[in-house]
Amino acid sequence: MSAPSSSLSHSVGAITDVAGIEVGHFTETRRPTGCTVIMARxxxxxxxxVRGAAPGTRETDLLAPGNFVQQVHAVVLAGGSAWGLAAAEGAMRWMEERKIGMDVRFGTLPIVPAAVLFDLPMGDARIRPxxxxxxxxxxAAGTAAPAEGNxxxxxxxxxxxLFGVQRAMKGGIGTASVKVGGITVGALIAxxxxxxxxxxxxGQPVAGARTEDGKALLDTRRALLRGLSPKPLxxxxxxxxxxxxxxxxxxxxxxxxxANVAHDGLARAINPVHTMSDGDTLFALATGRVPLEGDAPGMTVLSTMAAEAVxxxxxxxxHAARTVTVGDLHIPCAADLGSARG
Structure with missing residues (x-):
């Protein structure tokens, strides 16, 4: 890898800028939920x-360096809490039909880790990926830049x-990529x-807990430090x-x-992060198209790129999320609330 002084592109990009990566979304129409596949055929x-204390995951143990499996063929991210892990079964079936996976003599076995998030307050919780x-x-997967937001x-x-779901704002999914020299690092984050x-x-909040009247951002970090009590979680x-x-x-x-150092990007962009009520989980995929020159300096630059992309x-x-109303729950997005702070 070239030195950090080489040209750095500040264009936003997408995770699909990484050669060998495809992304596909499924968005449920009956209530706000869905799943996303990140595929490496x-x-x-x-x-x-895994940094959060409440993760919902599948097939993460096999990614430990000392364990046998060396490659995966997709990662599934899904809503629906633990029920949403079932989406990985469908991804496995799709890839098996196309003989994408590991040859285990008796068949082609796709390796598909997964992680889920909790979106059950949004409508009928019996509907999940x-x-x-x-x-x-x-x-739906392909190499085009994936859609973002809802x-x-x-x-x-x-x-x-932290101060109740009625004072929350709309999250979503976003992507970006960073290029240094001949290497690309991309991220896709829900x-x-x-x-x-x-x-x-x-350093300013752009979406998060709102003031009691719902018209401005509360700034959770400062609210907690001045002694405001959060709602029971x-x-x-x-x-x-x-x-x-x-x-x-x-x-x-x-x-x-x-994957470890990429969490630095979450720590820059979310506060508080990695809490007892979050299951924050990041996967890293390397498609192996470009040699990494120099182990220590190469990984230092790569790590910096990963945290920035995240x-x-x-x-x-x-920023891409849009306001939603589900029953009595009205959740504004950053674009609609603006930058007002309480």
């Missing part, structure tokens, strides 16, 4: 890092719920955080999940490290 070395939804997301896994996402989303360039009712992808050649150890994608998720 030719396989990708993968890692994962299932195997058919995961299959449909694969059918689509796929971000459809029912909310942010800023933002359903307990905390506020922060513009990491200014149902554990695990939040969570930001996502995927970082790169075309660099990485080992499983390096992929796991990349922070940008997180911010884009709320």
């Amino acid at each position: 030719d396989g990708a070395v993968a890692g994962v890092d 299932d195997a058919a939804a995961g299959y449909a997301a694969c059918e 689509v796929g896994a971000g459809t029912g996402a909310l942010v800023g719920k 933002v359903n955080s307990l905390g506020d989303v922060i513009d990491h360039n200014t 149902l554990a695990g009712t939040n969570t930001t999940i996502g995927v970082i992808a790169t075309d660099a050649v990485l080992t499983k150890v390096q992929a796991n490290r990349l 922070a940008i994608a997180t911010l884009r998720a709320v």
